[in-house]
Amino acid sequence: MKRLLITAALLALLPAAQAQAQQAAPLRQDAAALKRSVEQFLQVQSGGLPGQVTVAVGAIDPRMNLAACPNPQAFFMPGARAWGKTTVGVRCVAPAAWTIYIQATVSVVGDYIASAAPLAQGQAIEAGQLVILKGDLTTLPAGIATDMGQVIGRSTNVSLPPGTPLRLDTLRSKPVVQSGQLVRLVSSGNGFSVSAEARAMSTAGDGQVVQVKTSGGQQITGIAKAGGLVEVAF
Numbered sequence: 001m002k003r004l005l006i007t008a009a010l011l012a013l014l015p016a017a018q019a020q021a022q023q024a025a026p027l028r029q030d031a032a033a034l035k036r037s038v039e040q041f042l043q044v045q046s047g048g049l050p051g052q053v054t055v056a057v058g059a060i061d062p063r064m065n066l067a068a069c070p071n072p073q074a075f076f077m078p079g080a081r082a083w084g085k086t087t088v089g090v091r092c093v094a095p096a097a098w099t100i101y102i103q104a105t106v107s108v109v110g111d112y113i114a115s116a117a118p119l120a121q122g123q124a125i126e127a128g129q130l131v132i133l134k135g136d137l138t139t140l141p142a143g144i145a146t147d148m149g150q151v152i153g154r155s156t157n158v159s160l161p162p163g164t165p166l167r168l169d170t171l172r173s174k175p176v177v178q179s180g181q182l183v184r185l186v187s188s189g190n191g192f193s194v195s196a197e198a199r200a201m202s203t204a205g206d207g208q209v210v211q212v213k214t215s216g217g218q219q220i221t222g223i224a225k226a227g228g229l230v231e232v233a234f
Contacts, residue, residue, distance in 0.1 A: 051110025
């Protein structure tokens with residue numbers, strides 16, 4: 001009987017002991033709160049991107065044992081951005097200092113321009129040779145054209161088969177100045193405007209840099225413009 005009484009007394013004290021132990025144990029950081037911080041950070045960072053943005057935060061190790069933080073701060077490492085597969089850092093300053101890094105993926109579904117027909121190298125591109133497709137822009141090469149106006153009238157550096165996404169850095173503007181062509185140099189400023197004749201030393205599209213040679217043999221660099229003009233800044 002005495003043993004039963006002792007056992008009953010110990011069982012009565014057990015809940016109090018457990019509660020006291022829980023109070024003594026430090027609070028640990030909630031992993032779900034960290035994921036929410038990263039997701040909110042990426043939603044802000046991806047604002048203004050050309051398309052429908054979806055953010056997916058990677059799993060956090062359930063064995064993580066970080067002290068609870070009332071104000072965790074998400075941040076990017078140098079060179080990281082809200083585009084495709086990325087890494088977001090989360091740091092705590094107080095009451096305990098710690099930093100972790102969490103993987104995430106930012107998808108941007110939007111329109112892009114591709115060839116609807118074979119495109120020959122150097123041939124001016126027409127609207128009928130293009131098609132608008134939709135896809136995840138983060139999985140495509142950098143600098144993909146997203147508007148017809150960026151492509152029509154330009155030409156490709158190489159021949160392309162149908163269905164090829166068009167990159168802006170592989171397109172050339174239609175030449176407005178041909179090598180060997182006589183051009184008109186023009187320059188203007190505060191209260192003055194001058195012009196002279198020269199000969200182009202290279203071919204250039206509208207807005208591109210071109211070198212010309214004057215009748216006196218002087219070489220000058222300017223900006224090619226439509227109508228055989230070259231703007232020069234003095």
